[in-house]
Amino acid sequence: MSELSLDVTASRDKFSLELALDVRPGEVLAVLGGNGAGKSTLLSVLAGLLRPDRGRIELSGRVLNDTAKRVHLAPHRRGVGLLAQDPLLFPHMTVLANVAFGPTSRGTARRAALDAARHWLSEVDAAEFADRRPGQLSGGQAQRVAVARALAAEPELLLLDEPFAALDVDAAPALRAMLRRVLRGSRRTTLLVTHDPLDALVLADRVIVLAEGRLVEQGATRQVLGTPRTRFTARIAGLDLVAGTADPAGLRAPDGTLVTGLSQDPIPAGEPAVAVFAPASVAVHATRPHGSPRNVWPAVVAGLEPHGDVIRLRAVAAPGGPPWVDGLAADLTPASVADLALEPGGSVWLAVKATEVALHPVAGGS
């Protein structure tokens, strides 16, 4: 069980990363962020494939990097395993030899290495593939083997780089469940990089959110994803979010619009707060609706895209309407898209029931 502490600045191409981070022994930390957030830069730095410009990385008492002392441990000496979205099994070896590669490379006797390989293959339910070549495996099977190979090397820190991103939708849930079981069972310190909040919910104890190479949010997984404090986190968590200040009647957006909703605990008036709601709870109308919903805002349709079984509408602000409507999402059935004759550029009204809107206090400034 290994503790990781990191405080680095690193840059690659046009991305830069500036991050301080501690991961407790045995903890699974999810790193969420969009493209260009600095996630893969972080992984490269940890794996030793990229030298940080400045900073220090320590793993269970060993210094992996210390720019002040010009320390940079080579990748093979770091005890940091990497599982990428592409399994990258060595095509010229059998599955068993692939999994035994880590142990034999580090001097384990051949017989013991093969035993370890068989053990890990059965851990990931892939024992029957031992004698196959990687080319004979499906994507999901290959990724299972890659998990076994990474774990067989007994890394002190395991890096998972979007491990399900390249799998088809049928294979991902099974692999996610398997990984959860294996990670929990081995209590291995793990850093999981993903853009899918579901990966984080299933696998991670704690979440950090990166945007443009900086940490924008962190906390326990359910808390961060259930109550996102930034628009960015809300978007990757698939939720709509409006920032403003608390008001006795709800949330006062910067333009003065009142968003009514419910909060777990009362928020003192004037405190920074956010209103969060699911795109599925947003109703779309062609004309201004009358009746119960108090949250009704004009918007313009920016785009319509399939999102699972529903169509997700992305809104932009209507002329003269609240500007924060930009980027809000609403989920509709294909039938209602047809009924409303929705098209990009068309004017609509978005309505949300107050009971569907959750209000959260946020730390100042975000």
Added chain:
Amino acid sequence: MSRGFPKLLWIPALIALGLVVLPVIGLLTRSDLGQLPALVTSPAALDALWLSVRTAAMSTVLCLLLGGPLAVVLARGRLPGLRLLRAIVLLPLVLPPVVGGLALLYLLGRNGFGGQLLEATLGVRLTFTTAAVVVAQTFVAMPFLVIGLEGALRTAGERYEAVAATLGAAPLTVFRRVTVPLLLPSLGSGLVLAFARALGEFGATITFAGSLQGTTQTLPLLVYQLSQSDVDGAVAVSLLLVVLAVVVIAVARPRAVEGRL
């Protein structure tokens, strides 16, 4: 695999094929088949055949031992100026072999500083020896291996090597167990190309090593010499070279020549 190409391409393709095949047929029709066995087994021809095979094989080994590591350095190195180096490696490919031979002569010949250095330190004189043939052939053949290997290394990328390193494998282990095995197909095609180029080498050899029977007179040099006086002999020895080329292709099989495919 794709069948959807413009039918018009058949015309230039057939002309190209003809350009490759018809000269060999021309050679066959010109040859006197009755005399062929005697001409091909003449002492000069047998000497040249043996010398050609020997020197080409030695050059190929040299290409592998020196050019292989060079390809790795070019593909994986991070030195500034590597781009320039990469261009320089192509030089023997672009240079007329005769010019290459001259350059070798003025470096390693009796009056070249390299030649004087060799003679002073090791007491070795290179010019007009079999070793000179090997040097000349290696000079012209090496780029074929280096370019092929370097391209393959770049296409394979460093991803497998990076994964191997994160599994705890030291650089030498990665090279031995991952880099080299992944390169084997293109290594095969590179070696075949280098061997074939060494076998056909003429210009650099005749300039740098001369044309002495049994020592430096390889098959192409013998063909050239015979063509001045004994055309039947030249054609016969040429056919010998054609047979040798066919054997190389057969041994290498198209798969190795196509490399990664």
